[in-house]
Amino acid sequence: MSARSAAPEASLPRLFLVHGPTPILRLSALDEIIGTSVWVKRDDATSGAESGNKIRKLEFLLADAQARGARVVITCGGLQSNHARATALMCARVGLRSILLLRVPDPERARAAPLELGGNVLLDRLAGAEIRFVSPAEYRERGAMLEQARADSEHRGVRAYIVPEGGSNGLGSLGYVEAMREVAEQMRLGLAGDGRPFDVVAHACGSGGTAAGVALGAAHFGVAHETWAFAVCDDSAYFTRTIGRIAVEARGFMPSLPELAFAEPGRREAGAFGNAAAARLVVDDRAKGPAYGTMSDEQKRFLVRVSRATGLVVDPVYTGKALFGLAKAVERGEIARDAQVLFLHTGGLPGLLAQGEELREALG
Numbered sequence: 353m354s355a356r357s358a359a360p361e362a363s364l365p366r367l368f369l370v371h372g373p374t375p376i377l378r379l380s381a382l383d384e385i386i387g388t389s390v391w392v393k394r395d396d397a398t399s400g401a402e403s404g405n406k407i408r409k410l411e412f413l414l415a416d417a418q419a420r421g422a423r424v425v426i427t428c429g430g431l432q433s434n435h436a437r438a439t440a441l442m443c444a445r446v447g448l449r450s451i452l453l454l455r456v457p458d459p460e461r462a463r464a465a466p467l468e469l470g471g472n473v474l475l476d477r478l479a480g481a482e483i484r485f486v487s488p489a490e491y492r493e494r495g496a497m498l499e500q501a502r503a504d505s506e507h508r509g510v511r512a513y514i515v516p517e518g519g520s521n522g523l524g525s526l527g528y529v530e531a532m533r534e535v536a537e538q539m540r541l542g543l544a545g546d547g548r549p550f551d552v553v554a555h556a557c558g559s560g561g562t563a564a565g566v567a568l569g570a571a572h573f574g575v576a577h578e579t580w581a582f583a584v585c586d587d588s589a590y591f592t593r594t595i596g597r598i599a600v601e602a603r604g605f606m607p608s609l610p611e612l613a614f615a616e617p618g619r620r621e622a623g624a625f626g627n628a629a630a631a632r633l634v635v636d637d638r639a640k641g642p643a644y645g646t647m648s649d650e651q652k653r654f655l656v657r658v659s660r661a662t663g664l665v666v667d668p669v670y671t672g673k674a675l676f677g678l679a680k681a682v683e684r685g686e687i688a689r690d691a692q693v694l695f696l697h698t699g700g701l702p703g704l705l706a707q708g709e710e711l712r713e714a715l716g
């Protein structure tokens with residue numbers, strides 16, 4: 353694995369983990385379901401078992417870990433975290449150990465029972481990751497929890513590197529700035545859209561790093577006029593703060609990036625949010641469903657319909673909700689029927705495979 357230098361603006365160490373450029377597909381049956389013209393950027397196909405959006409961030413984060421001489425990487429997420437799984441597999445590839453702090457409702461009970469080896473958890477174990485269960489209360493203080501784990505490791509003489517939840521900090525978000533550079537090049541080659549910038553680039557948002565990188569990169573490279581981030585947890589207020597902070601960090605690495613301007617759904621008037629050169633970002637928290645990782649019956653039926661009509665598989669935690677939210681935004685007239693939309697498919701297949709029972713009824 354050679355560490356080459358990234359974009360000239362950001363001469364940062366970087367590993368090349370993504371098999372890219374990932375393809376951009378046009379599926380006419382999907383246009384019918386969504387109600388507008390949709391191109392799908394297949395970041396669910398960034399690689400093999402480690403696939404999804406997280407490895408774009410890990411290109412920068414794990415290179416930083418190596419540059420700092422770390423031997424173990426510590427990160428956190430839900431039990432079926434795609435991010436934890438991608439981190440565990442990529443750490444194994446580059447010769448780092450990994451410790452995953454995974455949230456479960458009742459850690460005592462989880463420790464007493466045999467580990468359920470499904471979906472991402474199976475891949476975590478295959479990668480040799482050390483799994484530690486944490487409670488929802490501990491997880492709320494995840495910054496402190498990660499710091500404590502690092503201190504414990506360093507106390508034992510093992511240099512540790514913290515990758516924050518979702519790989520979402522300024523450095524990680526550069527993976528998505530770079531992804532937008534990749535899309536701009538595909539557009540230039542006639543492989544996506546009709547040559548003009550997309551009206552909207554849309555994706556699922558869980559920890560904010562993808563949204564920050566996509567919004568900044570899409571504006572910087574002329575990929576889209578507006579980014580829609582569909583929250584799958586928390587709410588718009590939380591993500592406005594979080595993504596705002598990540599974007600400030602990202603500009604610290606790459607000062608040529610624009611400012612972020614948060615916009616309301618469906619309000620496109622120029623000047624309504626001041627700075628025309630800014631990266632417009634809508635955080636839409638209306639499609640997050642009953643809870644993180646849980647879909648409404650309507651969302652489940654939608655997910656099944658998408659697969660049956662198009663062969664495209666979306667997951668119940670992230671991409672299924674985002675695509676559902678996109679369809680709703682078109683239905684409400686907030687995104688025009690003649691709009692050109694780039695939907696970023698961010699992955700999540702192993703999480704889907706761990707939710708077969710939940711989907712039984714919707715499968716009919």
Ligand SMILES: *Cc1c(COP(=O)(O)O)cnc(C)c1O
Nearest residue numbers: 434518558559560562670698700
């Ligand atoms: C993590 C994840 C997201 C959300 O990305 P963030 O950068 O955490 O907001 C979307 N889709 C999938 C499949 C993911 O695993």
